[in-house]
Amino acid sequence: MNTNNDFRICPDTGLKWHRPAETLIKLNAVAAVVFLLVGGILGLGVGLTRWPEVHLLGPDTFYQVLTGHGINVLIFWIIFFEMAVLHFASSTLLGCRMAMPKVGMGAFVLMVLGALLNNYAVMVVGNSSVMMTSYVPMPADTLFYVGLILFAVGALINCFLFLGTLVIAKDDKTYEGSIPLVTFGALTACIIAIFTIASGAVILIPTLLWNLGFVSNIDAGLYRLIWWAFGHSSQQVNVAAQVSIWYLIAAVLFGAKPLSEKVSRFAFLLYIAVLQLASAHHLLVDPGLSSEWKIFNTSYAMYLAVMASMVHGLTVPGSIEHAQRARGLSAGLFEWLRKAPWGNPVFSGMFLSLVGFGVLGGITGVVMGTEQINLLIHNTLYVPGHFHATVVIGTTMTFMAITFWLVPILFRRQLIMKKLACLQPWIFGLGMTGVSLFMMGAGTLGVPRRHWDILFSSSDGGFEFSAAAITMMGLNGMSVILACLGGAAFCIIVVGSLLFGKKIGEDEKVGDVMIAAPVTDEEYATNKAAMTIPGTLGMVAVFFVAFVLYYFINWKYLAQTWGLS
């Protein structure tokens, strides 16, 4: 049985940490940051090569480094961090013991092993420059697939441990009523992750067998269909995890409760409800699929998920506005926002992430996920432009923001270089906004993704992209440098704090207020205005107008290209 020694009560937040879970959260978070560092350095190489005037790397190194970049950041950094989030949202938020921590350790070891094997194949053996999508029939090293499969098995085990921990909390009655919203969001992430990993297994295991010679052929179209059931749903996991953290940060910094539990929870459920064939929007210009199939699967699967995200996009800032107004910051439309703690990277990171994710990532995702408009966008640089807004400004910046909070709370170390930490979200956010916008701009002008030489200097009868496109690539290169400075600042601050930050004893307080007192019903009752959240409604109205305009402009572009029937 567990004794009280198995737990640590946080003097700042009152959170009850189960020590074995705490260890696993730390390990997974540290591994995540290490892979972010590796992947970020590779990203710098990619970005500087795509800057025509710089053109840093040779072609084979470029494709190798691009493969390594995609896998290390998108898969290893993000999923390791999500494992930490799962354990935190179950064991820590519910104050219960974690299910089978030893198995959790085994899963962690498997994941590390898988990540190392995959990196070994890509970066050391060097015969696996196949991009993270590893489309058949282009072959990679056997270890490439083995590494990914081991990593996925580890992640799957962690998902089941999360579910097990929820059961323990229920049995031990460590909470009353329903699980908290943040845990609920993590639960949806976990369920989607299980579906995701199952799809990954369905495609990667046969691919491994094909690689070993046991299967003679894998259909290229079928591969893409199933690979994207995995590749796309894993983005749905990211969104669910990141939105959960937005709610967490709103609670921690403002003592905010959701505007309504019902709406927020239902929006999370929509992510699960629609995930089966959300992969369709990656296949909009593939042969062999009918338009009916494409339209049905992008719209029922995608627009419902889009609606869910748009709802969270209102309810998260709305709940902050609601709480701030209750605390007296109720002048005009935006006093609540102006007087928010912009100097705190936990807040600025989270809020910039929310805005960038919605405006840059959300709008462009819907536009390019429209069956016919995809003809303009498919496989151009627009695509990486879009997902650097979703998965970097969105997911990555959110994870960075919460890490600034976790360093003192979980690792019991004071942050070093606090001034730099305050600037970090702005540097990284600005750099990434540039990366994302300029890649989208170049993509609109036709510049391909995953391409070493858009000047075509070594082919005869090459093609000249417009001067505007080349300029965009230069501006992208400069933004890459800024983004990498922001990324480096994050890694230096976090790693530096863990190594050299002032230790905080278990019963000692951090010093700053680390968690806001919950806003009480009485405080909420002081807000008697007709509209509870006018500022947030104003912001989403602006967002919506931009969305509608940009959407229809793209139909107009489409009408100018060759006729197709």
Next chain:
Amino acid sequence: MTSISPPARKIWWKEPIEKGELIWIAVVVVWGIILTLMMPFWHIYGDQNLSDEAYRTTPEIYMAKAQAVVDKYTVRTEGDMQIPVVKPPAGEDIYLVGRLWQWWPYFELKKDETYRLHIASVDWQHGFSLQPTNLNVQVLPGYDMVLTVTPNKTGKHTIVCNEYCGIGHHNMLGTIYVVE
């Protein structure tokens, strides 16, 4: 009670929805419906729609078809590689081959005429990216995809490969001339 603790009211699903939230949900739902309907709408009224026509094929069968068209309609060859430039009559079935690392053959098409352009790969995956008009489709081995195209601008068009296909990917170019 906040988002990190259980809901204060145990029967939280009976709480009323906040007014601003309700307005936004209504907007979002209507917008989702419009987004969905725009795609069938464009199939009916728009001029840029994939035909959805595709056939299973093999490299041998597909190459034979492409070769037959080349034999019939080649008007000249171009470049060191002597790539045939094929000038088919309007309405004809023509076959573009994507292979490591070349789009083969070249075509010369008439503006405002319609052609049945077949595209397939005979090895790995490729990406057909027609520039500067910017039209992009995925090209797979084993699938013969038919685009019914009507060029609307004269001049030299380049086919860039925009699906990574190995070390020569960035040299993989093709040409379609559009003439009056």
